[in-house]
Amino acid sequence: xxxxxxxxxxxxxxVLVLHAHLPYARIPEERFPAQELWLHQNIAECYIPLLxxxxxxxxxxxxxxxxxxxxxxxxxxxxDGYYRRKFADYLDCVTALARAHATPDGGALSxxxxxxxxxxxxxxxxxxxxxxxxxxxxxxxxxxxxxxLVTTTATHALLPAYRFSSALERLQIRTGQNVFACAFGPAPxxxxxxxxxxxxxxxxxxxxCGVEYTFLEAHAAYHAEDxxxxxxxxxxxxxxxxxxxxxxxxLSGAVWAHRVGYPGDARxxxxxxxxxxxxxxxxxxxxxxxxxxxxxKVHRITGNEVPREPYDHREGEAAAREHAADFVARIRGRAxxxxxxxxxxxxxxxxxxxxxxxxWWHEGPVFLEELARLADRAGDIAFVTPEExxxxxxxxxxxxAESSWGKSGYFDTWxxxxxxxxxxxxxxxxxxxxxxRPNARTLTAYRQAAAEIMLAQSSDWPFFxxxxxxxxxxxxxxxxxxxxxxxxLAGIETGELDDDYVRxxxxxxxxxxxxxxxxxx
Amino acid sequence: xxGRTTKKATPPTASSPTRTRKKAAKEPDYLIALLVDGTxxxxxxxxxxSLYGKILRKALTDYHGDPYLFLQVTAVDTGGPAELxxxxxYGRENRWHIFTTGxxxxxxxxxxxxxxxxxGKRENVLQSTEIDIPLGDEALxxxxxxxxxHDEHRLRLYxxxxxxxxxxxxxxxxxxx
Numbered sequence: 100x101x102x103x104x105x106x107x108x109x110x111x112x113x114v115l116v117l118h119a120h121l122p123y124a125r126i127p128e129e130r131f132p133a134q135e136l137w138l139h140q141n142i143a144e145c146y147i148p149l150l151x152x153x154x155x156x157x158x159x160x161x162x163x164x165x166x167x168x169x170x171x172x173x174x175x176x177x178x179d180g181y182y183r184r185k186f187a188d189y190l191d192c193v194t195a196l197a198r199a200h201a202t203p204d205g206g207a208l209s210x211x212x213x214x215x216x217x218x219x220x221x222x223x224x225x226x227x228x229x230x231x232x233x234x235x236x237x238x239x240x241x242x243x244x245x246x247x248l249v250t251t252t253a254t255h256a257l258l259p260a261y262r263f264s265s266a267l268e269r270l271q272i273r274t275g276q277n278v279f280a281c282a283f284g285p286a287p288x289x290x291x292x293x294x295x296x297x298x299x300x301x302x303x304x305x306x307x308c309g310v311e312y313t314f315l316e317a318h319a320a321y322h323a324e325d326x327x328x329x330x331x332x333x334x335x336x337x338x339x340x341x342x343x344x345x346x347x348x349x350l351s352g353a354v355w356a357h358r359v360g361y362p363g364d365a366r367x368x369x370x371x372x373x374x375x376x377x378x379x380x381x382x383x384x385x386x387x388x389x390x391x392x393x394x395x396k397v398h399r400i401t402g403n404e405v406p407r408e409p410y411d412h413r414e415g416e417a418a419a420r421e422h423a424a425d426f427v428a429r430i431r432g433r434a435x436x437x438x439x440x441x442x443x444x445x446x447x448x449x450x451x452x453x454x455x456x457x458x459w460w461h462e463g464p465v466f467l468e469e470l471a472r473l474a475d476r477a478g479d480i481a482f483v484t485p486e487e488x489x490x491x492x493x494x495x496x497x498x499x500a501e502s503s504w505g506k507s508g509y510f511d512t513w514x515x516x517x518x519x520x521x522x523x524x525x526x527x528x529x530x531x532x533x534x535x536r537p538n539a540r541t542l543t544a545y546r547q548a549a550a551e552i553m554l555a556q557s558s559d560w561p562f563f564x565x566x567x568x569x570x571x572x573x574x575x576x577x578x579x580x581x582x583x584x585x586x587x588l589a590g591i592e593t594g595e596l597d598d599d600y601v602r603x604x605x606x607x608x609x610x611x612x613x614x615x616x617x618x619x620x
Numbered sequence: 621x622x623g624r625t626t627k628k629a630t631p632p633t634a635s636s637p638t639r640t641r642k643k644a645a646k647e648p649d650y651l652i653a654l655l656v657d658g659t660x661x662x663x664x665x666x667x668x669x670s671l672y673g674k675i676l677r678k679a680l681t682d683y684h685g686d687p688y689l690f691l692q693v694t695a696v697d698t699g700g701p702a703e704l705x706x707x708x709x710y711g712r713e714n715r716w717h718i719f720t721t722g723x724x725x726x727x728x729x730x731x732x733x734x735x736x737x738x739x740g741k742r743e744n745v746l747q748s749t750e751i752d753i754p755l756g757d758e759a760l761x762x763x764x765x766x767x768x769x770h771d772e773h774r775l776r777l778y779x780x781x782x783x784x785x786x787x788x789x790x791x792x793x794x795x796x797x
Contacts, residue, residue: 262749263652298655299728299752318783322754324726330777348782437780440773501655501752509657509754519715523652523664530648 109481111434112446114334114344114488116314118291119146119453120170120255122559122576123610125181131189131391134572138176139189140394142233145457146177147222148464150236156471157245163471164484166247167237167453168291170255171278172557174234175610178282183231190226192386193393194219196378207409211397212374214412238283247484249289250279253611256556257513259298259501260522266620267529268301271553272308273619274611281613289313289485293558295346295450296503296510302341312342312485314450319502320345327497332437332445334488335495343499344485347447350433353426354466355455361426361466365400366418368410368461372398396461419462423469430480446488517574518561524581528552531588537617541591544601548587549620550611551604555580653718653731653748658756663691663731664715665746672712675745680736688736691716696750697728704729725759728752757784 121141124134131139156163169177176182194216201212229236240246252258253274261267276286288311292301295316305313317331320343327335331345353360374395375383383390398407399415430447437445456463474480505512514522529552537545555577563573583604590596605612651665667675679687693705704724709716718731731748778784 260654262654262751263650265749299750317781318754321778321781321783323752324755326774328774330774331781331783332777352782437777440776440780442773498752500754502754507657510655511657514654514656514662519654519662519664522654523650523666523715526650526652527648527666530650 108444110438110444110479111430112444112481112483112488113430114166114446114448114485115482116166116168116291116344116448116450117149117453117456118168118170118251118450119173120168120251120293121173121176121454122557123172123176123254123554123608125607127181130387131185131192131393133391135182135185136189136391136394138173138182139186141454141458142177142186143190143193143219143222144394144461145454145464146233147225148457149453149467150233150240151225152464152468153240153245154236156468157240157243161471161475162482163467163475164245164247164482164487166249166289166484168249168251168289169234169237169279170251170291170293171253171275172255172610174278174282177233187223187226187231189393190219190223192388193395194223195386196375196383196393197395197397200374200378207411208397211409211411212395215395215397218412234282241283247289247486248279248283249287249291250275251291252293253278254553254557255293255559256553257294257296257503257510257558257561258292258301259296259503259510260514260558261525261529261556262298262301263526264529265304266533267525267552267556268304269308270529270549270616270619271556272305272310274553274614274616276308277614277619278611288489291450294503294505294510294513295319296513296558297499298501302337302343302499303339306339306341310341311489312344314344314346314448315499316502316504316508317346317348318508319343319499320497322500322502323498325498326500327495329441329445329495332441332447333443333495334446334448334485334493335497335499336493337497337499342485342489342493344446344448344450345499346450346504347433347445350426350429350447351449351451353429354449355451361419361422362455362460362463363400364418364422365402366411366414367400368396368412368415369398369400369407370396370459370461372396372407374398415462416465419465420469423466423473426466426470427473427477427480446483512565513558513561515561515565517564518577521555521561521577521581525552525555528555528581528584528588531592532584533620535588535591537591541596542617543605543612544587544591544596544598546611546614546616547601547604547608548584548591549616550608551580551584551587553611554608555584649746651731651733651746651748653751655751655753656717658754659720661693661718661720661731661751662715663718663748665733666713667733667745671745675735675743678735678737678743680738680740686710690734690736690742691718692732692734692742692744693718693724693729694732695724695727695729700727709733720753722756722759724753726753726755 126132197212197216201209241248252271256271258268280286290310292313297315320331334344336342373392374397375393397410399410401407560573560577563569649668649671653663656662675687689709691707691709695702732744733746734742734744
């Protein structure tokens with residue numbers, strides 16, 4: 100074949116990774132506790148709109164192979180009838196409130212409320228069709244090859260905080276894999292490291308646990324002496340054989356950054372302004388609600404220090420499409436910049452929190468769908484999965500540097516002074532757990548003690564504390580799980596188990612009750 | 621005693637702290653060393669009664685009868701000096717912040733807790749897991765510029781990566797800053 104007739108390869112290939120995680124919370128005493136509202140709002144604004152977009156793309160034959168990581172706490176909540184019932188109640192309440200405030204001639208704000216009510220109504224229809232089983236829809240897309248699912252650690256523990264105990268790390272990794280296997284079938288080949296936290300030697304442990312690939316921050320490809328030849332523009336393989344997909348910064352920054360990135364555009368819907376605050380307490384009380392941010396968002400970003408204007412969904416969606424076109428141009432520009440340095444076309448790894456698309460950035464799903472269609476039509480930008488690249492073979496080798504995402508690129512957000520002592524306590528609790536083997540009498544308690552230790556390890560609590568967002572809640576959860584683990588372990592050690600207490604804890608935090616944790620330990 | 625053979629130092633035990641705890645579950649010994657950021661390691665330790673008793677039998681002690689303890693940062697890779705830092709510390713259960721130095725940049729290290737014997741020797745009692753100390757900017761540029769080991773494009777790749785200006789992005793979600 101003549102050179103001129105040879106089909107040209109893509110200018111760039113992209114591994115787009117969406118990581119979904121929410122902290123596990125179950126508060127049956129309240130109708131809509133804030134911690135459960137996080138889940139409800141993300142189901143309505145992020146998970147369902149993304150699933151619908153992916154289903155449309157797959158139906159239209161558009162190849163957009165996202166890599167999706169679903170955390171075990173999220174998988175557990177999505178699969179639990181308790182949350183499904185509460186979500187349906189939430190959706191009906193919010194739809195009714197939005198509809199009630201949308202008067203026929205009420206101007207732009209009413210139009211925004213009316214549009215929101217219509218949109219939530221469509222969400223309700225889809226939810227009914229799906230029988231409320233989002234995990235099944237993710238599984239279906241995965242089985243059709245439209246997406247690749249990977250897992251993460253059991254409770255989203257930052258593993259470098261537990262580097263002193265490979266047993267605690269292994270418990271997190273293997274439990275995460277087990278939860279995934281129960282929900283989606285075979286064990287996943289990839290694993291999302293929470294907060295992209297990596298420490299020396301973790302590659303070997305991950306390989307021991309059957310993990311073939313993971314994703315790391317950009318500087319993981321530069322800040323070690325024997326870093327990979329192609330920096331963060333190609334995947335590379337560590338000395339133990341773990342494939343690493345390092346993040347591309349400039350492109351991902353255009354998407355996530357709230358000031359300089361796309362989501363800050365004034366045409367987009369404002370995240371923080373919630374119309375519920377304008378509703379009377381009397382009206383809310385009539386339908387059994389207290390005043391709380393239910394997620395009735397009907398204003399656009401507008402600008403600082405000016406009254407917020409009503410949201411116009413047509414303008415917002417047009418902006419998302421413009422930004423998708425701009426992003427395609429940026430991808431081409433970035434590829435043209437780095438390809439000569441690499442001597443080949445780059446692979447850009449773009450990992451994001453899934454909740455950015457739809458929850459924080461309302462129009463994010465529209466952006467992604469448009470991006471998929473534009474790239475599909477253009478042909479010079481190809482979305483690929485890590486597994487496709489593994490099949491091709493990854494020739495770059497190197498040692499990854501210790502790193503995480505976060506403000507400094509290391510672990511200080513989670514290893515902050517207010518939390519450091521907790522890691523020592525968890526180390527001791529882990530030691531006590533691993534020193535015992537359960538018997539028929541203690542099995543339930545043993546599993547729950549392990550679950551409590553893992554729940555204490557969640558990276559959410561130090562994050563809340565470090566950023567002073569829900570700091571009291573973060574401290575309370577950390578204390579709660581440490582106290583529960585200590586109490587249950589003491590019962591096992593002394594032979595004086597408090598069965599009622601253990602039962603109460605299992606009922607409140609049942610997410611690992613069915614896992615045979617003892618077989619991992 | 622002149623001419624007497626000193627008993628061979630007990631090998632560091634806490635490289636597998638779990639195993640240590642398994643042996644004495646109610647009385648754990650541990651030395652935890654966590655890389656907090658590019659400039660510091662947080663170390664915390666706890667010495668059990670039994671281990672402390674062993675230390676006291678051989679240690680040089682101060683006026684209060686406490687042993688002289690040290691945290692040592694030791695390189696476990698090749699290509700440079702092994703002993704990188706030696707800090708006098710105290711306490712059966714305590715924590716310390718160790719600032720990383722230029723000599724540590726790019727090295728794989730462990731932190732060891734040791735004590736001084738009455739005979740003037742050092743004995744290690746606890747050891748952390750390995751830590752890769754990240755390269756600082758200066759060391760990074762020097763390494764990236766090395767023509768023998770790295771091709772000339774690597775420094776340009778680093779400059780193109782945007783790491784210097786935008787070290788680590790923040791995301792607005794609940795779990796990720």
